Amino acid sequence: MAQEVKLRICGMQIQGGGEEDKVEVVSVGKMYEEDGAVCVSYEEMTDENETGIVHVVRNLLKVQDNQVEVIKRGTSESHMVFVPEQATYTYYSTPIGELEVSIFTKQIEREQMSNGFRLVLQYDLEMNQTMISQCNVDITVEQ
Secondary structure, three states: OOEEEEEEEEEEEEEOOOOEEEEEEEEEEEEEEEOOEEEEEEEEEEEOOOOOOEEEEEEEEEEEOOEEEEEEEOOOEEEEEEOOOOEEEEEEEEOOEEEEEEEEEEEEEEEEEOOEEEEEEEEEEEEOOEEEEEEEEEEEEEO
């Protein structure tokens, strides 16, 4: 049975010149178990800066023992897989085309809490075989 949860996702990308880009998303979603994985589905709103049009992106966070998946559906789509000390590859689909994405996961930390869990991902991000940034994502899921 799905439980309603609150998500707080804090991300930071450190680009080549040391420039930092921070983002924070707070949303509500549903948490449930499926095939031995803890799944959290949630939506986030994105807007196009110049037009002001708001788009809904549907997300699925799938946490297993030694792997995390993030599946995004909407105007931009991706299926990112994080496995410690491994590179994984995917395509990031946008309205103007696809980008090849490589994710090298340095570390996954999972902390169980009485009312949910906290997940920390550290990884390097490459697009079209070019290093883009070092990323840190801190996700808290609470009932």
